[in-house]
Amino acid sequence: MKQVVKLVFLMLPILLLIGCGAKEVKDEEVSNESVVVTAPDEQGASASEGIGMEGDLESAEAAESDKDLLAERKIYFDFDRSNVREEFSAVIEAHAQYLVDNPSASLVIEGHCDERGTREYNIALGEQRAHAVSKMLTLLGASRSQIRTVSYGEERPEVEGHEESSWKWNRRAVLVYAE
Amino acid sequence: MTKRIYILLMCVGLWSSQSSAELTIEITEGVEGTLPVAVVPFAWLGAGKPPQDVAKIVSNDLRRSGRFDPMAMNDMLAKPTEPAQIKFQNWRIMEIPALVIGKVWLSGNPDFPYGVEFRVYDVFKEERIAALRYKVRKGQLRKVAHQISDIVYEKLTGEKGAFNTRIAYIKKLPQQAARPYGLFIADSDTANEQGILVSRFPILSPTWSPDNKKLAYVKASNLGAGIYIYDVSKQTQQRVTPKRSSYSAPSWSPDGKKLAMMLAKDGSTDIYVMDLQTREFKKITKHWAIDTEPSWSPKGDSLIFTSERGGSAQLYRYTFKTQKIKRITFKGRQNLRAAHSPDGSMITFVHLSSDRRYHIAVMELDSGLMRIVSSNSRGESEHESPSFSPNGSMIIYAANYPQKGAKTKRTGLVAVTVDGRMQQHFTDTGAGEVREPAWSSFLN
Numbered sequence: 001m002k003q004v005v006k007l008v009f010l011m012l013p014i015l016l017l018i019g020c021g022a023k024e025v026k027d028e029e030v031s032n033e034s035v036v037v038t039a040p041d042e043q044g045a046s047a048s049e050g051i052g053m054e055g056d057l058e059s060a061e062a063a064e065s066d067k068d069l070l071a072e073r074k075i076y077f078d079f080d081r082s083n084v085r086e087e088f089s090a091v092i093e094a095h096a097q098y099l100v101d102n103p104s105a106s107l108v109i110e111g112h113c114d115e116r117g118t119r120e121y122n123i124a125l126g127e128q129r130a131h132a133v134s135k136m137l138t139l140l141g142a143s144r145s146q147i148r149t150v151s152y153g154e155e156r157p158e159v160e161g162h163e164e165s166s167w168k169w170n171r172r173a174v175l176v177y178a179e
Numbered sequence: 180m181t182k183r184i185y186i187l188l189m190c191v192g193l194w195s196s197q198s199s200a201e202l203t204i205e206i207t208e209g210v211e212g213t214l215p216v217a218v219v220p221f222a223w224l225g226a227g228k229p230p231q232d233v234a235k236i237v238s239n240d241l242r243r244s245g246r247f248d249p250m251a252m253n254d255m256l257a258k259p260t261e262p263a264q265i266k267f268q269n270w271r272i273m274e275i276p277a278l279v280i281g282k283v284w285l286s287g288n289p290d291f292p293y294g295v296e297f298r299v300y301d302v303f304k305e306e307r308i309a310a311l312r313y314k315v316r317k318g319q320l321r322k323v324a325h326q327i328s329d330i331v332y333e334k335l336t337g338e339k340g341a342f343n344t345r346i347a348y349i350k351k352l353p354q355q356a357a358r359p360y361g362l363f364i365a366d367s368d369t370a371n372e373q374g375i376l377v378s379r380f381p382i383l384s385p386t387w388s389p390d391n392k393k394l395a396y397v398k399a400s401n402l403g404a405g406i407y408i409y410d411v412s413k414q415t416q417q418r419v420t421p422k423r424s425s426y427s428a429p430s431w432s433p434d435g436k437k438l439a440m441m442l443a444k445d446g447s448t449d450i451y452v453m454d455l456q457t458r459e460f461k462k463i464t465k466h467w468a469i470d471t472e473p474s475w476s477p478k479g480d481s482l483i484f485t486s487e488r489g490g491s492a493q494l495y496r497y498t499f500k501t502q503k504i505k506r507i508t509f510k511g512r513q514n515l516r517a518a519h520s521p522d523g524s525m526i527t528f529v530h531l532s533s534d535r536r537y538h539i540a541v542m543e544l545d546s547g548l549m550r551i552v553s554s555n556s557r558g559e560s561e562h563e564s565p566s567f568s569p570n571g572s573m574i575i576y577a578a579n580y581p582q583k584g585a586k587t588k589r590t591g592l593v594a595v596t597v598d599g600r601m602q603q604h605f606t607d608t609g610a611g612e613v614r615e616p617a618w619s620s621f622l623n
Contacts, residue, residue, distance in 0.1 A: 108401060115579075116537070118516040118529050118563055119383050119615070120428040121485055121492060123397070123404055124441060124448040124471040127425050131446035150403050151425055151443070155381030160354075160587050162560065162579075 069094035075133055077171040079114070082128035084136060092133060095175060096140030103143065109133050110174040111151040112158070114167035119153055126151030133173045213248040214335060216241060217275045220252060221297070222260035222282035229283055231320040233295065233327065237279065240328035240342040240368065243594065244572065245601030247335075250275060262298060262307075270302045277335055278302050281327070283320070292317055297327050299334055309334045321370060341570040342367055345619045347375075347385040347394055348577075348592065350611040361611075362396060362409070367568070367618070369592065369605045375409060376416060384428055387619045388435045394617075395419075395429040395438060406440060408455075419455065430475045430482070439463070439473035439482055450484050450497070463497055464504065472516045477523040483507065485515045494528060508542070510549060516564070520571045521620070525597075527552075527565040527574050537561045539576050541597060552599035553578070562593075564615040572597055577614040578604075590614045 072091045075084060084092065099105055111126030130149035138144050159166040218238040223229035234252075241247035252258075256273065259265045260282050270278055281297030291314035299309040309330055313323050322343060329340030344367045352359040358377040362385055365372040376382075380400040387394055394409045398418075403425045409416045420426035425443035432439070432452075442451045442460070450463040450473050463482065464470040469492070472485040482497045489506060492513040497504050508514035513531035520526065523544070530540035530551060539553035539562045553562045557580035565576040574595050579588040590612035595602040607613045 116561070117492070117513070117531075118472065118485070120397075120441065120472045121469065121515050123383075123399065123425075123427045124443065124469040127443035127448055128446060128469065131443075135446060148403075148423065149425075149443075150399070150401055152381060152399050153383070155360075155383065155399055162581075162586075162588050 070098055073175040075173045075175075076168060077129055077173070079167070079171065080117070080125070082125060082132045084132050089136075092136045093140060096137045096142050099137060099142035099146050100140075103146070105177060106146045106148070107175050107177045109147060109149045110176060111149065111153075112156060112170060112172050112174065113154045114170040115154045115157065115162070116167070117154075119155070122153035123151050126153045129171075129173045133175070213246060214277065215248045215250060215273075215275050216277040216279065216331070216335070217250040217255060217270060217273075218279040218331075219255060219258050219260065219281075221280075221295075224282060224284035230293070231283075231324060233281065233283055233297075233320065233324045234279070236321060236324035236368070237328045237331065240325060240340075241331065243368065243603055244332060244340075244342075245596035245598075246332070246572075265300065267300075267302050267305050276302050277331075279327075279331055286314065288314070291315055293320060295320070295323050295327075299331055321366065325366065325368075338572065339570045339621070341568040341572065341618075341621070343622055344569055345391070345622070346566075346575060346592075346616050347387060347619070348616045349382055349385060349614050350609075351590075351614065352611045362394070364394075364411070375411075383615060385615060385617045386429055386431060387617055388431050389433055389620060390435055391619045391622060393435075395431065397427045397429065399427075404443075406438065419458075420453070428472045430473045432475050433477055433479045439475055439484075441471035441473070450482065474517045474519050474526070476519055477521060483517040483519070483526060485517070494526070507544070507547070508549070511540075514540070518566055520567045521569050522571055525567075525571070527567060527576075529563050529565070537563060539563075539565045539574060539595070541574070550599065552595050552597065553593065554599070554602060556602075557581075557604070560588075564617075566616055566618045567597075568618050569620045575616045575618055577616060579612075592616050 069091050075088045075091065109130040111130030113122035113125050127149065130151060134147045134149050137147055157170040158172065159169045218234045220234045238249040241249050256269045257266060259280050278300040279297060281295065284294045286292060286294045293315040294312065295315055296312040298307055300306065301308050311330065315323050325343035328342040332340030345364055346367060347362065347364050350361045350363055358379045360380065360382040361377040362375040362382055363372055364375060378398060380398050383397045383399065385394050385396040392411055394411065396407055396409065397404055398407055402422045404427045405418050405422065406420045406426050406429045407416050407418050426440050428441040430439045436455055438453045438455060440451055440453060441448055447467055448469050448471055449465060450470050452461045452463055466486065466488050468486060468488040470484055470486045473482045475482055480499055483494055484497065485492050486495050492515050493506055494508040494514045494517050495504050495506050511530050511532050515529045517526040517528040525541050525543055527539060527541045530538045532538060536555065538551045540549050540551050542549040552574060553576065559578045559580040562576050562578050565574045567574055574597060576593055577590055578593045579590045582589050591607055592605040592613050593602055
């Protein structure tokens with residue numbers, strides 16, 4: 001029982017996100033700003049609900065940590081770099097697995113940069129960051145048709161500010177799942 | 180429905196804030212060796228206050244060019260407005276070599292309600308060197324004032340003036356605005372600001388077509404960045420690149436028939452040329468590293484672009500005839516986003532020096548000689564988006580500088596003479612950031 005409560009608790013942010021998935025008014029183009037994470041697959045959830053035997057404990061925990069990783073949707077980069085840091089491999093592996101398990105799921109990867117350097121160079125760099133993540137996902141089995149990349153360059157910072165403590169949050173790729 | 184009303188209200192809010200966002204000019208660094216000139220207040224033959232202070236506009240234009248030192252109106256011993264009233268001795272003793280007088284009147288003609296005339300004199304020779312009379316439509320007095328500045332500038336320096344020209348730029352309102360990104364056009368002195376379009380998606384890289392009739396710009400949306408063309412007289416916009424891919428950094432060919440641009444495909448960002456008539460693309464560069472920010476040479480024979488193929492972002496030149504690529508910048512950590520001077524002899528670009536700041540630099544293409552022209556007088560850490568005036572004498576760029584007591588910096592426009600000796604900040608009084616200025620070519 002304790003496990004079920006814990007699971008619901010873990011899923012809460014995801015459920016909340018689904019609740020917030022209201023569509024926004026269009027600005028000529030399709031809106032994707034309402035970020036929505038697709039519900040975790042039913043089978044996985046019911047499998048971990050089937051508790052009772054001691055032996056299930058470990059696999060339930062594994063499923064939970066996968067969901068933790070799936071809730072992680074931002075990958076951060078070093079200055080002027082587009083290679084994915086090793087610490088984010090597990091996150092990308094979890095998303096790749098999710099895409100493999102859910103062939104109808106699709107996502108947009110947004111590439112972003114900090115404010116340093118020219119705006120157009122950063123559009124190109126953001127593109128490379130998004131592509132680097134996309135490439136890892138496809139190498140891990142996701143289909144190319146499930147993934148689209150866009151770059152916002154330095155135009156949409158996550159944190160306003162003009163020093164490394166802000167910049168490090170702005171050099172990122174963001175995984176945005178379609179509804 | 181409620182959402183829609185909300186958006187509409189935000190738009191109205193945006194527009195009303197823009198009308199109060201007047202740009203003011205502040206000159207921060209004077210220069211030795213400028214030419215003194217007296218622009219006497221023009222006579223106003225009408226009731227009440229004149230609709231525009233023509234002499235002040237001319238005087239400010241001349242000062243902004245960095246070539247002139249216009250006399251303060253309070254220092255003038257006399258204020259002639261007719262040729263017969265001029266006593267050259269008054270100006271000789273003040274060591275003023277050039278004198279401009281004029282007047283503005285109501286004509287009674289409903290199509291051309293104003294008349295303007297002006298005269299320019301060489302004080303030492305006691306000779307008239309220019310004189311013109313204008314019939315002026317409603318709302319066109321500022322334009323005529325800039326035309327007068329152009330003539331005075333040309334008569335006294337021998338070079339064409341660039342005051343009667345326009346700049347396009349991007350304005351970004353605080354992020355909470357429904358449509359924070361706007362494309363604007365203004366006169367070269369940032370007066371007469373006019374909103375072109377607003378968007379909730381980032382807009383960047385505005386650039387004038389060679390005939391000034393269109394503006395190409397980039398919108399970075401969730402469909403991928405794309406290049407749009409805005410037709411200034413028809414007031415229409417059109418996406419010219421395909422959706423669901425990433426096109427950016429447009430540069431017009433000198434004949435206005437093609438655009439050079441960056442296309443990101445399969446993780447590789449390369450330079451392409453698009454024929455605007457046939458919509459066909461030609462691939463120019465092929466390298467896994469970033470290639471972007473092409474600038475078409477005024478002769479049309481080459482492109483200068485940014486590439487990080489050598490390990491850091493530097494400028495390279497592609498020559499169409501030979502299809503060869505050659506690196507052209509070697510100093511500094513990075514050199515990015517070149518823009519050609521109108522005669523093609525120079526480029527201006529963004530230079531990252533060892534002080535880790537981004538400066539505006541110019542380089543003579545023949546000699547490779549480079550110098551920094553922007554200064555960090557306001558503690559700026561980043562200068563970007565330089566653009567030459569159509570006579571090649573000035574560069575306008577965007578600077579971000581700290582604000583007292585605020586964590587975020589402000590971005591505003593700065594104009595600097597090509598020798599770097601004189602700069603002026605255009606201070607926007609509104610809430611927006613002003614960035615990415617693009618200077619038009621000469622207007623007809």
